[in-house]
Structure formats: C-alpha cells, structure tokens
Amino acid sequence: MTFINYASREINCKIVYYGPGLCGKTTNLQYIYDSTAPQAKGKLISLATETDRTLFFDFMPLELGTVRGFKTRFHLYTVPGQVYYDASRKLILKGVDGVVFVADSQDERMDANIESLNNLEENLQSQGYDLSTIPYVLQLNKRDLPNVTPVNELTQELVRKGEPVFEAVATNGTGVFDTLKAVAKQVLTELRKG
Amino acid sequence: MADTPFIIQEHQFQRIKSILARLCVECAARAVFLVDRDGQPIAFHGEIGEMDTTSFASLAAGNVAATSSMAKLIGEDVFPAVVHEGERESIFISVIGRSLLVVVFDERSTLGLVKIRTKRASHEVAALLDEVSRDSEAISASNNSFFAEITDEDIDSLFS
Numbered sequence: 001m002t003f004i005n006y007a008s009r010e011i012n013c014k015i016v017y018y019g020p021g022l023c024g025k026t027t028n029l030q031y032i033y034d035s036t037a038p039q040a041k042g043k044l045i046s047l048a049t050e051t052d053r054t055l056f057f058d059f060m061p062l063e064l065g066t067v068r069g070f071k072t073r074f075h076l077y078t079v080p081g082q083v084y085y086d087a088s089r090k091l092i093l094k095g096v097d098g099v100v101f102v103a104d105s106q107d108e109r110m111d112a113n114i115e116s117l118n119n120l121e122e123n124l125q126s127q128g129y130d131l132s133t134i135p136y137v138l139q140l141n142k143r144d145l146p147n148v149t150p151v152n153e154l155t156q157e158l159v160r161k162g163e164p165v166f167e168a169v170a171t172n173g174t175g176v177f178d179t180l181k182a183v184a185k186q187v188l189t190e191l192r193k194g
Numbered sequence: 195m196a197d198t199p200f201i202i203q204e205h206q207f208q209r210i211k212s213i214l215a216r217l218c219v220e221c222a223a224r225a226v227f228l229v230d231r232d233g234q235p236i237a238f239h240g241e242i243g244e245m246d247t248t249s250f251a252s253l254a255a256g257n258v259a260a261t262s263s264m265a266k267l268i269g270e271d272v273f274p275a276v277v278h279e280g281e282r283e284s285i286f287i288s289v290i291g292r293s294l295l296v297v298v299f300d301e302r303s304t305l306g307l308v309k310i311r312t313k314r315a316s317h318e319v320a321a322l323l324d325e326v327s328r329d330s331e332a333i334s335a336s337n338n339s340f341f342a343e344i345t346d347e348d349i350d351s352l353f354s
Contacts, residue, residue: 001197003234004341007207012234042248047256056256059233061248064352067344072352075233075252091259095197095232181353188352191199192344 001095002191010071013187014095015180018120019102020112021081024141026058027170028102029076032180033060035173040064054080057092064184074184081116090123098135098187099124100179102170103158105140105148110157117158135186136163139179144169199341200230201330206322207237213318214239217295220311222303224283227296228319229254236293254296258287277305290316293323 003012017025026046033044040063047056058078063071079089093099101120103113121131140154155165164182168175202210210228218226218240225240227250235251258276265273276287286308288295295316297308 001230001232001234002199003230003236004199004201005207005236006202007204014232014234043246045249045253056260059249059252061252067348067352073248075248077233087263088260091256091263094259095230095234185349185353188344188349191341 002097002187004070008071009069010073011067011191012073012075013097013184013191014075014077015098015100015183015187016092016096017076017078017100017102018089018116019081019141020104020109020116021053021083023081023102023104023109023113023116024168024170025078025081025102026054028100028139028141028168028176028179029058029060029078031170031173031176032062032076035177036062053082054078055085056080056088067188072184072188074180074187076180083115086119086123089119090126093123093127093129096124096127096129096134097190098137098183099131100137100139100183101158102139102141102168103154105142105154106145107147107149110149110154113154113158117160121160132161135183135190136161137179137183137186138163138165139168139175140165141168141170141175143167143174144172198331198334200234200326201333202236202326203329206326206329209322210237210319211239213315213322217297217311217315220315221297221299221308223297223299223308224302225298227251227254227294227298229294229296231255231258231289231292231294240298250296254285254287254294258289258294262289275309279305286312288312288316290320291323293319295319 019025042061044060046058049055060076062074077092079092166175166179214226227238228236229251233252233255261273274289278285283300286297
C-alpha cells in the first residue's frame with residue numbers, strides 16, 4: 001500500500017523481489033545499495049542465516065528524488081527463495097505495490113523458476129492481489145553463465161502478461177537499475193491513476 | 195491491483211504526533227513510534243538520536259507479522275502485544291488493527307505503566323486511523339488528488 005504523507009511531503013512505496021532460491025534477489029539489492037549515494041539510501045538490513053541465505057527478508061529504503069515536491073521513497077524487500085519459507089514469503093507480500101520476479105537463467109533452474117512463479121501468483125492471490133494487475137517486471141538473471149536457457153524460451157515459459165523483461169547479471173549490475181526503474185515507474189503510474 | 199493509497203493529511207499527521215508526544219511523556223518512554231503493519235513508518239516522537247527509524251519500522255512490522263503467524267499456528271487468533279525486554283532498553287508493541295504502536299523505554303519506566311498508558315492511547319490512534327482510511331478512499335475515488343496531475347515527464351525525471 002502506497003503511503004502518502006502530506007505533512008512531511010513523502011510518498012512511500014513497497015517493492016518486493018521474488019524468485020527461486022539463489023536466483024540473485026539479494027544480489028540485486030546489494031548492487032543497488034553499493035551503487036547508491038549515501039544520502040539516498042538507508043541501511044541494508046539482511047535477516048539471513050549463518051550461511052548468508054535469506055531467512056526472513058532483506059530490506060533497504062531508497063530515495064529516488066522528488067515528484068512535484070514530494071520525496072519518493074521505495075522500500076525494497078526480498079523474500080527467502082527456499083521452498084520451505086513460504087509462510088515468510090506471504091507475510092512480506094502484504095502491502096506490496098510492485099513485484100520484480102528474478103528468474104535464474106540456468107537450464108537446470110527452469111523448473112524452480114516456474115514453481116516459484118506459480119507460488120508468487122498463489123501468494124499474491126492469498127493477500128488479495130492479482131499478478132495481472134499489479135505493477136510487475138520480469139528479470140532474467142545470470143545471463144553471463146555458460147549454461148543458460150535462450151531468452152525466447154525463458155520468456156515463453158515465464159512471461160505472464162506482457163510485462164517488461166530485462167536480461168541481467170546482478171553480480172556486475174547489468175540490468176539491475178533498468179529493472180528497478182521499470183517497476184518503480186509502473187508503481188508511480190498506478191498512483192497517478194488513483 | 196494494489197491497495198488504495200493511505201493518505202495522511204497534514205492536520206491528521208499533527209494529531210497523530212500529539213498523541214505520540216503525550217504517550218511518550220505519560221509512559222516516561224524514550225521514544226514512541228506509529229508503524230503500519232506492512233512496515234511503513236507513520237510517525238514517531240522522542241529521543242531518536244542516530245536510530246535508523248525506517249529500518250526500525252520495517253523490523254517491528256516483520257517481528258509482529260512473524261509472531262502473529264506463530265499465534266495462528268498454536269490456535270491463537272493474534273498476540274495483541276509483543277514485548278522485548280533488554281538489560282537497559284525494552285520494547286513494547288501494541289497491535290492496533292493494521293498499525294503498531296511501538297514504545298521504546300528504559301529503566302526510567304516500567305512495563306506495567308507502558309501497558310496501561312498505551313492501552314488508552316491505542317483507542318485514540320485507532321479512531322484517527324479509521325478516519326485517515328475513510329478520507330484516503332474518498333480522496334482516491336474523487337480522482338482530484340494532486341497525484342492525478344503527475345505527468346510522464348515528472349516520473350521520467352526521477353530516473354534521468
């Protein structure tokens with residue numbers, strides 16, 4: 001749910017990065033965090049296991065600038081990708097304004113991508129949202145690896161509604177900000193519609 | 195489709211701030227926060243210092259979300275309050291509908307006092323947030339809000 005405060009002149013929106021385990025959701029946030037000026041970001045909070053797997057969520061607030069005098073702040077969250085953390089994923093989707101699905105392009109992860117995408121649709125529905133109407137972007141990550149599925153095959157399996165699709169290598173930042181911009185733009189466009 | 199935006203108007207924000215300021219004094223608390231259950235900070239009052247209030251709000255909401263789900267797993271509908279007691283600093287979180295009233299206090303106060311004072315303030319906050327929700331829906335439905343005037347250029351300028 002977008003929060004608009006007329007007193008402090010702020011717009012706060014929530015964006016969730018979703019996808020199968022080890023697809024690069026946290027790496028997206030880490031790259032954004034590392035590449036953003038200190039005054040535009042808050043702390044990157046990671047609730048992770050000792051082996052750096054996301055346990056509950058990662059979170060960072062990011063200020064993009066002002067629209068007509070209102071500061072726009074995006075709260076970026078990741079979900080834990082591992083199948084058995086489904087209860088946590090549902091909680092993090094509450095109040096979401098936009099979703100990025102990070103797909104792992106490696107051949108052997110196709111089934112995991114499909115399972116996670118189906119899980120996203122179910123969990124959105126359980127929170128009263130519909131993937132077909134919520135701001136949504138698909139990112140095809142890990143395009144630098146040798147064993148990747150061709151883009152047309154991935155999009156054939158994973159595109160749900162003609163959403164923007166970005167090829168990415170989150171470890172070096174390729175496609176990371178394009179993905180973020182695309183989803184942020186959709187969220188603000190939704191806000192304008194009222 | 196996403197939810198209706200939650201639009202806090204200036205006079206409502208000032209009323210929230212004044213409830214928090216009074217509660218902070220009544221509880222002898224270090225700080226008091228009002229946080230949305232989805233993790234958005236709404237307002238705060240007190241000795242904040244260098245505290246990262248945005249992260250604090252997000253973690254408080256995550257904490258309540260997790261404990262509420264645990265409540266359901268053991269057959270309880272909801273835990274209306276969550277307490278964390280530290281050696282010096284403690285946190286009391288009261289769940290008010292879709293919001294959380296979070297009191298940070300130290301040895302200058304007691305859990306009993308915080309609970310009593312927070313209960314009374316919770317009713318006021320709940321009524322005020324109901325009003326904000328109703329007004330938000332009316333503003334969004336009227337389509338007369340300032341946001342209807344946002345242009346593509348305004349949005350593009352954020353990313354240039």
